[in-house]
Amino acid sequence: MQPFIKSCAAFIFAGILCFTLIGTTAYGAESSDSRWPAAPQISADTAVLIDAASGAVLYEKDAGRLVYPADLTLLLTAYVTLTTGLPETDSSFIDQMNEAAVQAGAAQSHFSNTTGEHSADHYTSARDLAAIMRAALTVPDFISRFRSDEALTSWASVTDVITGSGDPAGVSLAAYVSDGDRALICILLHSAEMDLSTDAAALFSYGYEDFISVNADESETRTFSREGMIYTILGENTVTLPRAVSIEDVDAAFDADGEPVMQYYYGGHFLGSCRVQAGEKPSAAEAGEALPDLYAQPEETQSYSFTHILWLIMKIVLLLACIIAAIFAVLLLRAFILRRRHILARKQRIRKQYPDVHIYS
Numbered sequence: 097m098q099p100f101i102k103s104c105a106a107f108i109f110a111g112i113l114c115f116t117l118i119g120t121t122a123y124g125a126e127s128s129d130s131r132w133p134a135a136p137q138i139s140a141d142t143a144v145l146i147d148a149a150s151g152a153v154l155y156e157k158d159a160g161r162l163v164y165p166a167d168l169t170l171l172l173t174a175y176v177t178l179t180t181g182l183p184e185t186d187s188s189f190i191d192q193m194n195e196a197a198v199q200a201g202a203a204q205s206h207f208s209n210t211t212g213e214h215s216a217d218h219y220t221s222a223r224d225l226a227a228i229m230r231a232a233l234t235v236p237d238f239i240s241r242f243r244s245d246e247a248l249t250s251w252a253s254v255t256d257v258i259t260g261s262g263d264p265a266g267v268s269l270a271a272y273v274s275d276g277d278r279a280l281i282c283i284l285l286h287s288a289e290m291d292l293s294t295d296a297a298a299l300f301s302y303g304y305e306d307f308i309s310v311n312a313d314e315s316e317t318r319t320f321s322r323e324g325m326i327y328t329i330l331g332e333n334t335v336t337l338p339r340a341v342s343i344e345d346v347d348a349a350f351d352a353d354g355e356p357v358m359q360y361y362y363g364g365h366f367l368g369s370c371r372v373q374a375g376e377k378p379s380a381a382e383a384g385e386a387l388p389d390l391y392a393q394p395e396e397t398q399s400y401s402f403t404h405i406l407w408l409i410m411k412i413v414l415l416l417a418c419i420i421a422a423i424f425a426v427l428l429l430r431a432f433i434l435r436r437r438h439i440l441a442r443k444q445r446i447r448k449q450y451p452d453v454h455i456y457s
Contacts, residue, residue, distance in 0.1 A: 128404035129250055131340045132363055133306035140287035142268075144222040145299045147309060148272070148279035150368030152336035154303050159223040162204060163285050168225055168270050169212035172197060174241045184210045197224065200231035202417065209363040220361065222283040229270055229281050271296050278309050309336050312360070312370045314345045322350055325374045327358065335360050342397035 123291030134298040135155050145155035153159075162283075170367045173184065176192050183189070193207045208217045220228075266286040273280050279302045282296050298350060313329040320327045335343060346362040356374070 118343050131338055132365060133302065133340075134340050136298040136302055138284070138287075138298060139291040140226070140268075140284040140295055142222045142285045143295070143299070144226045144283050145303050146226045146230065146281050147303070147307070147334070147336040147368075148233055148274075148281050149309060149334040150336045151230060152307075152367045153223075153365060154280075154307055154336065155299055156223070159226075159283075160221050162219045162221055163266075164212075164214055164218065165207075165220045165225065165285075166212040166214070166266075166268065168268055168283075168285075169207060169210065169218070169232055170221075170242075171225065171232060171270055172207060172228050173210045174238060175200075175228065176231075177237060178235045178238060196231075201227035216389075225270060225283045226281050227287075229272065233272060233281075249294070267292060269296060271300075273300050275304065275404065277311075278304070280304070306339055307336055308339055309334050310343060312343065312368070318344060318348070320348060320350075320372075327356070327372040328375050329358070330371040330373055333368065335368035335370070337367060338362070417438075 136220070138157065140157065142158040142161045144153065144157070144159040145154050172193050175386065176182070176189065176196050177184065179196065180192055182192060186192075189210065190208060193210070194205075197205050197207065197220075202220065203218035205224040205228075206217055208215045212218070268285040268287065269282070269292045271282045272285075273282070281302055282303075284292060284295050284300050287295060312335045313331065314334040315335075316329060337343060337346070337347075341362060344362070346360050346367060349359045349361060350372075351357045351359050351369070356372050357369050359369045359371045
């Protein structure tokens with residue numbers, strides 16, 4: 097019996113090990129294949145760093161997690177005040193706040209007051225706050241509404257709003273930095289007060305030292321077609337890239353919702369978008385060339401290299417092996433149980449027929 101149990105345990109353990117290797121191996125392959133810069137370690141529970149011009153997400157840490165915004169609510173309050181002219185006491189002001197949040201791209205958030213007073217239906221996320229702040233920065237006089245943080249004087253311009261240190265909102269920060277050429281937005285939520293400036297400075301250094309911004313219309317050398325039509329980039333469009341990556345290395349996806357827009361991605365990271373327009377159909381010579389084709393982009397975009405596709409295939413093979421091993425283990429266990437029942441039934445019959453005979457297992 098013991099050898100059989102050992103065999104079953106070995107099969108089950110092998111299945112668990114394969115499942116573990118599927119996750120860790122695939123992750124390692126994706127990381128080693130990507131030239132995305134290694135990010136600094138920060139203490140905030142949830143954070144995001146974006147390029148204000150392109151909207152590129154340079155860093156995320158649980159950025160979609162819903163939290164209580166506390167004083168960071170003032171970002172949206174000031175934005176709505178400046179864009180609508182309504183006083184905060186207006187009965188429709190809260191509705192205007194939520195509408196403005198959605199229009200800015202903060203679809204997960206809901207606001208129930210203008211000051212950040214704690215409420216169960218007053219919540220947002222680091223990603224949504226960054227979207228709100230990015231929209232608000234386009235409004236004149238928005239930055240002047242907030243004080244500059246002296247702890248970040250190494251940067252040219254900082255907008256800083258810090259919450260109180262008590263539960264449940266914790267201590268948070270929203271900061272905007274511009275070096276004259278590029279502007280970055282940093283959101284830190286639920287952090288230790290002493291770590292706010294350190295975390296923000298580390299992320300700003302990361303954003304400026306490891307990334308560059310380019311004009312897609314000047315840098316893009318590829319020709320894109322879709323459904324037989326050639327598309328051209330309209331005007332100046334900013335795309336943010338890791339310094340080790342050129343624009344030809346990233347994927348372009350066509351978003352057909354609303355105004356024609358081409359979106360750039362690298363390893364699943366959004367880098368920026370460009371307005372495009374359809375031109376004339378390509379000539380016969382151009383049609384014979386292999387032009388990159390734009391495609392509809394799903395919500396969760398991933399960029400797959402050959403190495404990553406190979407690992408995906410290996411994942412499927414390993415998964416099938418796990419399933420087969422599990423089925424085999426179950427069949428062996430069932431056979432053992434049936435055999436054991438048969439032996440016990442046989443012993444019982446013998447004991448009834450020969451009560452004086454002792455049977456040893």
